[in-house]
Amino acid sequence: MALTNYNTKVAIVYSSITGNTEELINLLFSYLQSYSVTVMKVKIEDFNLQTISEYDAIIIGTYTWGNGEIPVEMRSLYREVERQNVGHLVTGVVGTGDRFYPHFCGAVDEFRDMLYVHTILTATMKIELTPQQQDHSKCEKFVRLLMERMMGQRTA
Numbered sequence: 001m002a003l004t005n006y007n008t009k010v011a012i013v014y015s016s017i018t019g020n021t022e023e024l025i026n027l028l029f030s031y032l033q034s035y036s037v038t039v040m041k042v043k044i045e046d047f048n049l050q051t052i053s054e055y056d057a058i059i060i061g062t063y064t065w066g067n068g069e070i071p072v073e074m075r076s077l078y079r080e081v082e083r084q085n086v087g088h089l090v091t092g093v094v095g096t097g098d099r100f101y102p103h104f105c106g107a108v109d110e111f112r113d114m115l116y117v118h119t120i121l122t123a124t125m126k127i128e129l130t131p132q133q134q135d136h137s138k139c140e141k142f143v144r145l146l147m148e149r150m151m152g153q154r155t156a
């Protein structure tokens, strides 16, 4: 069944300092292009937090900072999803990190736990630094899972 009829809206909201997470997000964005959905890819500083509930699905992309922490600019998104009534929202969280640190992609874990409680968490993905060729199939699967779940929600 095509998703075209529903004007389904997906947001990819992310933060990236050195470009690793942005590269990952660009990959996901390219896989999303093969679906008939409206996709908005936006950096956290340009995202209007009051529009969260208008989306059918949100993909959150974050690097990890400090000792396994969510970067400071992503914390308002965390708090708003937690605060707003977004039980209908299909979500996925992805991130890049470095196994050198004790809490590899700790920010992904923190978002995951919150999204599991407040939204329809569907998929998570952690990538070591920059996405490699072998990560492309993971990205394709991540997007597919999200789209299937969203379609299931719309037809339920």
Ligand SMILES: Cc1cc2nc3c(=O)[nH]c(=O)nc-3n(C[C@H](O)[C@H](O)[C@H](O)COP(=O)(O)O)c2cc1C
Pocket: 015, 016, 017, 018, 019, 020, 021, 022, 063, 064, 065, 066, 067, 068, 069, 096, 097, 098, 099, 101, 102, 103, 104, 105, 106, 128, 129, 130
């Ligand atoms: C000060 C500092 C602290 C970091 N802490 C962690 C960490 O706790 N866990 C982790 O997995 N990666 C950690 N990283 C690695 C970054 O998350 C990783 O390089 C990431 O890919 C950067 O994403 P970006 O290129 O999108 O900015 C840290 C990096 C720096 C510079």
